[in-house]
Amino acid sequence: RKEVEQDPGPFNVPEGATVAFNCTYSNSASQSFFWYRQDCRKEPKLLMSVYSSGNEDGRFTAQLNRASQYISLLIRDSKLSDSATYLCVVGGIGGATNKLIFGTGTLLAVQP
Amino acid sequence: EAGVAQSPRYKIIEKRQSVAFWCNPISGHATLYWYQQILGQGPKLLIQFQNNGVVDDSQLPKDRFSAERLKGVDSTLKIQPAKLEDSAVYFCASSLSGAPGYTFGSGTRLTVV
Numbered sequence: 400r401k402e403v404e405q406d407p408g409p410f411n412v413p414e415g416a417t418v419a420f421n422c423t424y425s426n427s428a429s430q431s432f433f434w435y436r437q438d439c440r441k442e443p444k445l446l447m448s449v450y451s452s453g454n455e456d457g458r459f460t461a462q463l464n465r466a467s468q469y470i471s472l473l474i475r476d477s478k479l480s481d482s483a484t485y486l487c488v489v490g491g492i493g494g495a496t497n498k499l500i501f502g503t504g505t506l507l508a509v510q511p
Numbered sequence: 512e513a514g515v516a517q518s519p520r521y522k523i524i525e526k527r528q529s530v531a532f533w534c535n536p537i538s539g540h541a542t543l544y545w546y547q548q549i550l551g552q553g554p555k556l557l558i559q560f561q562n563n564g565v566v567d568d569s570q571l572p573k574d575r576f577s578a579e580r581l582k583g584v585d586s587t588l589k590i591q592p593a594k595l596e597d598s599a600v601y602f603c604a605s606s607l608s609g610a611p612g613y614t615f616g617s618g619t620r621l622t623v624v
Contacts, residue, residue: 403553433612442602442615443554486553498567499613501546501553 400425403502405487411508416477420505422470422487430491432463434472437484437504446472446485477509513537515616517603523622529591532619536584536605542566544613545578545588546602554602560586561608593623 405422412418424432432449447454449461449470460473470487487502516535524530536543541562546554557576559567562583571578575594580586590597600620604613 407551440620442617444615445612448612498556498559501555503551503553 401502402426402500403487403489405502405505407503407505409506409508411510412477413510414477414479416509417473417475418477418507419474420472420485420487420507422472422502424468424470424487424489424500426489427465427468428491429468429489431489431499432461432470433488433490433499434459434461434470435486435488435501437486439483443486443501474507477507479509479511482507482509515603515605515614517616517619519619520617521620521622523624524593526595526623527592529589530593530621531587531589532601532603532621534586534588534603534616536586536603537614539607540605540614541583541608542606543580543586544604544606545586546604546615547599548602548618549596549599557588557601590621593621595623597621598623 403424434446435443436446437443447456447461449463451463453462458475462471484504484506486504488499490499518533543560545557547557548554557571558578560580563580578588600618602618603616606613
């Protein structure tokens, strides 16, 4: 079983749509959770951290369910510029607070 | 703030040749990472340095890959000899000690033919 699993997509959605990505992780000792965004042929960039209480940043909402070992990202009112690969990332395993494990990513294509 | 610098941006080599990549992290970032991203996959950690010491190199193919971080600043990653399956983008990233977020460099795209 992969440490971090995501649906690779692609998700093709029209502008203005709401889209949700899901992710599961295998190690219950994981302590930190993130979503990164990666544009085509570019480096990954931190989109947002994910907290147990859920958190929101503009059109983006992230949620964490530790009991189910499940992370989600919701994007409302999709823009063309949201087209990218979204990487689910888990860290803090075994006390190594800095070590991050990346999922394979979910490709989002927002259509005009 | 200057970002993580990497060079070269692109490299094409023949199998069995050697290649080296260079990284200069953000000033003051004690932790440096090298990640390998094969097309269609997420980045995979190869090695993590804390200052000039290795913290984790469990996924580094040590028969052909080596990395060093002399003086706790710049780092080099070397592959010798390269195989076709080493074709990937190699990212360097850095972070402050204890900080969970990374800053990635723009990567080196390696093609082995």
